[in-house]
Amino acid sequence: RKEVEQDPGPFNVPEGATVAFNCTYSNSASQSFFWYRQDCRKEPKLLMSVYSSGNEDGRFTAQLNRASQYISLLIRDSKLSDSATYLCVVKSGNTPLVFGKGTRLSVIA
């Protein structure tokens, strides 16, 4: 079983739509969780950390369910500029980050 699993997509949504991505992780000792964004042929960039109580940053909401070992990212009012690949990332202790393969989002006009 892969340590971090994501639906690769692509998710094709119209502008203004709400879209949600899910991610599951296998290591129950994982302590830190993130969403990174990667544009085509660019480096990954940190989008947001994911906290146990859930957190929001503008149109983006991240949630964590430790019991189910599940992380989600919700994007409201999608913009064309949101088109990218979204990487689910997990950290356990002092070990390096483990990345999911990513979910591709295309927002269509």
Add this chain to the structure above:
Amino acid sequence: DAGITQSPRHKVTETGTPVTLRCHQTENHRYMYWYRQDPGHGLRLIHYSYGVKDTDKGEVSDGYSVSRSKTEDFLLTLESATSSQTSVYFCAIRGAGVDGYTFGSGTRLTVV
């Protein structure tokens, strides 16, 4: 900008030749990482460093070596390049007490 640069940005090399990729940071961060990214595999850790001369292997370290003789530079060497090492290589840095990484712009390596 975060102060991390990778060189070269692009390289084409022949099978069997040695190749060294450089990651340079100006942030004085302790932790540095090398990942490779391939279609269908995502980002996979090759090697990482937690200080000068302190390195450890990652998930896909076979065929690669690293060196960190000073804080600012982390070198990745392919001793004898193979076509399976054609990939995009990303370096990342992390400061102490911080969980998130900052990535360099990547090196596109093609082994022919």
